[in-house]
Amino acid sequence: MTASTDNWEEVQATSREALGPAIVEYIDECHQDPAPAGKLIAVLHRVQAEYGYLGAAHLDAVAQLLRVPAAKVAGVASFYHFFRLEPRGKHVINVCMGTACYVKGADQIAARLISELGITFGETSSDGMFSLEAARCLGTCGLAPIVMVDDDVHAQVTPDQVPIILDKYLRQATAET
Amino acid sequence: MNADVAKQFEVLQARAEKVRAEQDRDHKIVIQVGSATCENAAGARDVLDEFRKHLAASGRDDIVLHQTGCTGRCSREPIVGVFVPGRMPIKYQQVDRAAVHEIFTSHVLGGRPLLDRVLDGPVEKVSRHEILYCASQRCGWDERTACGVAMEKKLRERGISPDEVSVSRTTCFGACGTKEVGKVSHLLVRPDKVLYRVADEADLDEIIQRHVIEGKVVDRLKVPGKTVGRKFFEIYGDVAFFNRQSRVVLRHNGVIDPTSIEEYFHYRGFQALATVLGRGDPQWVISEVTAAKLRGRGGGGYPTGRKWAMGAAAKDKTRYLICNADEGDPGAFMDRSMLESDPLNVLEGMIIGAYAIGAHQGYVYVRAEYPLAIERIDNAIRLCREYGLLGKNILGSGFDFDLEIRLGAGAFVCGEETSLIHSIEGERGQPAIRPPYPTERGLWGKPTVINNVESFANVTAIVNYGAEWFARLGTEESGGTKVFALAGRVRHTGLVEVPMGTTLAEVVSEIGGGAVGGKGIKAVQTGGPAGGCIPAAWLETPVDFDTLAKAGSIMGSGGMIVLDETDCMVDIAQYFMAFSQDESCGKCTPCREGTKRMLEILNRVTGGRGTMEDLDRLRRLALLVKKSSLCGLGRAAPNPVLSTLEHYRDEYLAHVVDRRCPSKKCKALVHYEINAEKCIGCTACARNCPVECISGTRKSPHVIDQARCIKCGRCFEVCRFDAVTRT
Numbered sequence: 001m002t003a004s005t006d007n008w009e010e011v012q013a014t015s016r017e018a019l020g021p022a023i024v025e026y027i028d029e030c031h032q033d034p035a036p037a038g039k040l041i042a043v044l045h046r047v048q049a050e051y052g053y054l055g056a057a058h059l060d061a062v063a064q065l066l067r068v069p070a071a072k073v074a075g076v077a078s079f080y081h082f083f084r085l086e087p088r089g090k091h092v093i094n095v096c097m098g099t100a101c102y103v104k105g106a107d108q109i110a111a112r113l114i115s116e117l118g119i120t121f122g123e124t125s126s127d128g129m130f131s132l133e134a135a136r137c138l139g140t141c142g143l144a145p146i147v148m149v150d151d152d153v154h155a156q157v158t159p160d161q162v163p164i165i166l167d168k169y170l171r172q173a174t175a176e177t
Numbered sequence: 178m179n180a181d182v183a184k185q186f187e188v189l190q191a192r193a194e195k196v197r198a199e200q201d202r203d204h205k206i207v208i209q210v211g212s213a214t215c216e217n218a219a220g221a222r223d224v225l226d227e228f229r230k231h232l233a234a235s236g237r238d239d240i241v242l243h244q245t246g247c248t249g250r251c252s253r254e255p256i257v258g259v260f261v262p263g264r265m266p267i268k269y270q271q272v273d274r275a276a277v278h279e280i281f282t283s284h285v286l287g288g289r290p291l292l293d294r295v296l297d298g299p300v301e302k303v304s305r306h307e308i309l310y311c312a313s314q315r316c317g318w319d320e321r322t323a324c325g326v327a328m329e330k331k332l333r334e335r336g337i338s339p340d341e342v343s344v345s346r347t348t349c350f351g352a353c354g355t356k357e358v359g360k361v362s363h364l365l366v367r368p369d370k371v372l373y374r375v376a377d378e379a380d381l382d383e384i385i386q387r388h389v390i391e392g393k394v395v396d397r398l399k400v401p402g403k404t405v406g407r408k409f410f411e412i413y414g415d416v417a418f419f420n421r422q423s424r425v426v427l428r429h430n431g432v433i434d435p436t437s438i439e440e441y442f443h444y445r446g447f448q449a450l451a452t453v454l455g456r457g458d459p460q461w462v463i464s465e466v467t468a469a470k471l472r473g474r475g476g477g478g479y480p481t482g483r484k485w486a487m488g489a490a491a492k493d494k495t496r497y498l499i500c501n502a503d504e505g506d507p508g509a510f511m512d513r514s515m516l517e518s519d520p521l522n523v524l525e526g527m528i529i530g531a532y533a534i535g536a537h538q539g540y541v542y543v544r545a546e547y548p549l550a551i552e553r554i555d556n557a558i559r560l561c562r563e564y565g566l567l568g569k570n571i572l573g574s575g576f577d578f579d580l581e582i583r584l585g586a587g588a589f590v591c592g593e594e595t596s597l598i599h600s601i602e603g604e605r606g607q608p609a610i611r612p613p614y615p616t617e618r619g620l621w622g623k624p625t626v627i628n629n630v631e632s633f634a635n636v637t638a639i640v641n642y643g644a645e646w647f648a649r650l651g652t653e654e655s656g657g658t659k660v661f662a663l664a665g666r667v668r669h670t671g672l673v674e675v676p677m678g679t680t681l682a683e684v685v686s687e688i689g690g691g692a693v694g695g696k697g698i699k700a701v702q703t704g705g706p707a708g709g710c711i712p713a714a715w716l717e718t719p720v721d722f723d724t725l726a727k728a729g730s731i732m733g734s735g736g737m738i739v740l741d742e743t744d745c746m747v748d749i750a751q752y753f754m755a756f757s758q759d760e761s762c763g764k765c766t767p768c769r770e771g772t773k774r775m776l777e778i779l780n781r782v783t784g785g786r787g788t789m790e791d792l793d794r795l796r797r798l799a800l801l802v803k804k805s806s807l808c809g810l811g812r813a814a815p816n817p818v819l820s821t822l823e824h825y826r827d828e829y830l831a832h833v834v835d836r837r838c839p840s841k842k843c844k845a846l847v848h849y850e851i852n853a854e855k856c857i858g859c860t861a862c863a864r865n866c867p868v869e870c871i872s873g874t875r876k877s878p879h880v881i882d883q884a885r886c887i888k889c890g891r892c893f894e895v896c897r898f899d900a901v902t903r904t
């Protein structure tokens with residue numbers, strides 16, 4: 001029984017701190033469910049929404065509080081493409097590489113982004129501003145090719161629009177500081 | 178019949194109708210703005226915001242804003258409707274902030290529609306009336322179009338010009354019975370929203386005299402009640418892209434507000450559920466769905482009635498129902514549109530399904546990439562609970578059912594039913610060997626029925642409009658319609674709903690408008706990574722589960738990507754293989770290793786390093802993986818390769834033997850150069866080159882740095898002086 005180990009109080013406290021009150025509360029709710037382990041993916045979604053990625057400390061804390069083996073948590077987190085195990089930039093750029101976008105020249109858009117940002121898929125720019133990712137299909141294929149920056153969908157993008165789009169976010173950042 | 182159910186349903190209907198009556202929309206000018214992922218991507222949020230500002234500034238309280246989902250006319254979004262009582266409904270395309278100002282001042286305030294901005298226009302004039310006649314399977318006298326032709330002739334003979342009353346054809350309104358096939362026709366008079374059933378020319382004369390000239394409704398010929406698709410055509414019936422379609426599943430898309438249960442009630446919402454619970458016989462539901470010949474729309478085409486019967490017959494009484502909204506095929510978006518535009522229809526279908534199989538808990542498994550769809554289902558579930566349509570003792574029938582949303586996390590294989598179940602259980606989404614099938618041992622080991630979004634979305638139409646009608650809409654083996662997501666190199670991208678058995682040519686060429694830029698269609702890819710490419714020569718193939726399989730592809734979930742001469746079929750095969758290889762869960766060897774090796778071979782072929790032996794090996798490997806993989810992903814992954822090898826062997830040979838890519842797509846085999854004599858130094862290419870490897874000063878010839886060129890072809894596309902050569 002996990003609950004009887006000597007340092008359980010301590011482990012719980014550290015885990016609670018790692019996840020923050022909102023997620024801890026959600027996990028407590030999950031324990032009302034007949035099968036709390038089934039909520040693992042939902043919990044990971046919340047952690048990622050809150051922190052932008054799933055760090056080792058987060059995963060460990062989820063394992064402890066949801067009472068699921070750490071190996072399983074790690075296995076699930078790494079199985080699904082949607083979960084990120086590394087921190088990401090301030091803005092996440094998703095280039096749709098789905099069929100419709102591919103046929104409409106998504107590779108040209110990707111090439112332009114890669115050259116503008118100096119990073120490739122899965123990387124984050126050195127200033128921490130942008131992370132570049134490839135998406136499967138964002139469901140707006142009729143307006144292909146698609147680039148999504150955070151939650152904003154940019155439709156029918158052409159390569160020369162890429163610097164303009166990036167500029168918008170860069171200017172936002174300067175305006176904020 | 179359970180009278181309690183009927184009574185409770187009436188109470189809810191009255192409650193909803195009261196809310197709607199307070200809004201008093203029917204007497205106001207309605208400005209309708211689409212709101213869905215696609216609409217928003219095209220700029221619908223700005224449009225709505227701008228209308229709000231204009232409306233506030235105008236101080237008018239007889240104008241209301243109305244949000245809907247999307248109609249599926251993607252390439253023309255954002256779409257805005259302006260509905261003035263008693264006038265033809267006008268829809269505008271590609272509206273932006275500037276256009277909002279014009280529409281508001283000229284049309285909404287000034288009563289002058291902007292004819293050059295009309296959806297699928299421009300039009301020269303908006304006629305006072307329009308008569309839409311059905312030219313579907315069961316309408317028409319002798320000839321399907323006879324009634325419409327006669328109507329047009331009569332109008333003109335009486336000196337009524339097309340400016341005053343225009344005549345257009347459309348598809349089934351759902352008003353047809355079975356006894357009158359070929360004897361009657363149906364006409365919808367817009368904007369008056371009157372549907373007539375006519376049997377002969379005398380009926381037409383009466384409509385012209387009484388309705389068109391005297392302005393009175395001919396009650397004798399009027400079809401009472403609400404028929405399927407009619408609301409949709411009342412608004413969109415003049416749009417060519419739509420009036421060749423049958424709107425059954427998508428009948429509320431672009432009509433109702435997806436966040437309002439009151440509107441859903443107004444359009445016959447929950448009528449089907451009330452009928453089902455009122456009858457109190459789950460077996461009746463199963464027999465109706467079976468008689469409707471509904472086959473699963475998720476790709477497999479398994480008869481839904483049979484699946485439900487198996488669920489209902491399971492020994493274990495704890496059963497689950499799951500809606501598969503994972504929509505993994507990249508290039509398909511019909512499920513997203515349904516969930517965003519008419520979520521309550523999907524939920525109603527699920528509640529009916531749960532009743533049929535005796536499930537008390539259900540799940541909607543949605544992909545995390547669809548945040549708006551998730552928000553709309555979440556809202557719909559909340560509304561249903563508020564109205565007592567989910568939870569305990571639904572409509573006083575004694576039946577309990579509740580729903581929960583579960584999110585996917587970007588794994589294509591989780592669309593496969595056993596993986597999906599593992600994912601809901603909080604595990605890695607790896608498939609299990611079937612049998613046992615989920616209907617026997619599914620979620621938490623209990624009997625589970627899984628259906629696709631569109632399968633559930635069809636259920637209310639079957640109950641409300643009749644299984645018989647539904648079955649006859651389609652083919653001998655498969656009833657109803659299918660929604661296709663048309664994308665790629667086609668002029669009109671968007672959602673197309675047609676009866677099963679409609680030909681590919683009708684979908685792609687007639688409704689889709691053919692390939693963009695006047696290039697010829699080369700092939701139509703259906704079924705995504707699990708499907709194949711159907712050559713242009715086979716466009717007369719009727720679309721149905723069995724016919725597409727015969728053509729070497731599959732129906733799949735409805736993704737349809739049009740390819741033209743600029744697309745290389747080997748490249749397409751490689752694209753899908755890369756997808757499948759990346760998504761292979763790794764559980765079984767044939768798929769895990771086979772997709773990898775096939776991809777390597779395809780990389781060699783497109784890279785100009787392929788051999789004839791490679792082609793043989795590719796085929797053998799493809800057949801092996803197809804036969805021996807554990808789940809549908811591996812079993813279908815070879816399909817794009819096999820179908821292109823069969824239909825486009827010459828392209829493979831060109832790559833292997835001539836070291837040439839006929840479509841000039843495969844980068845290793847093409848070379849870009851600037852012809853110094855033709856180049857005028859306009860700098861367009863240099864500005865567009867993604868890697869900035871073109872140098873040159875204005876007005877002098879430019880040069881490509883071959884070492885850095887990534888062969889993206891952008892310079893070739895943008896040069897307007899034919900100075901860039903591609904060899």
Ligand SMILES: Cc1cc2nc3c(=O)[nH]c(=O)nc-3n(C[C@H](O)[C@H](O)[C@H](O)COP(=O)(O)O)c2cc1C
Pocket residue numbers: 472473474475476477478479481501502503504505506589590591592593594595627628629630632734808809810
């Ligand atoms: C790799 C793979 C992916 C699938 N993806 C989906 C999907 O995204 N949506 C879906 O409804 N069915 C998908 N299916 C089919 C489902 O396994 C299942 O057959 C279907 O949801 C059953 O519903 P239906 O009978 O209503 O079609 C997929 C199957 C496989 C093998």
Ligand code: SF4
Pocket residue numbers: 590607608760761762763764765766768769806807808809810811812
């Ligand atoms: S066929 Fe592929 S996806 Fe399916 S179980 Fe085997 S390895 Fe996994």
Ligand code: SF4
Pocket residue numbers: 849865866867868869870871881885886887888889890891892893
């Ligand atoms: S093909 Fe692309 S990378 Fe090469 S020169 Fe032209 S634009 Fe630049």
Ligand code: SF4
Pocket residue numbers: 851855856857858859860861862863878879895896897898899900901
């Ligand atoms: S676009 Fe054509 S004409 Fe203009 S600089 Fe480039 S090659 Fe020369």
Ligand code: FES
Pocket residue numbers: 096097098099100101102136137138139140141142144145146507508509
């Ligand atoms: S393929 Fe890009 S949005 Fe669907």
Ligand code: FES
Pocket residue numbers: 311312313314315316348349350351352353363
């Ligand atoms: S075939 Fe004309 S209304 Fe159905």
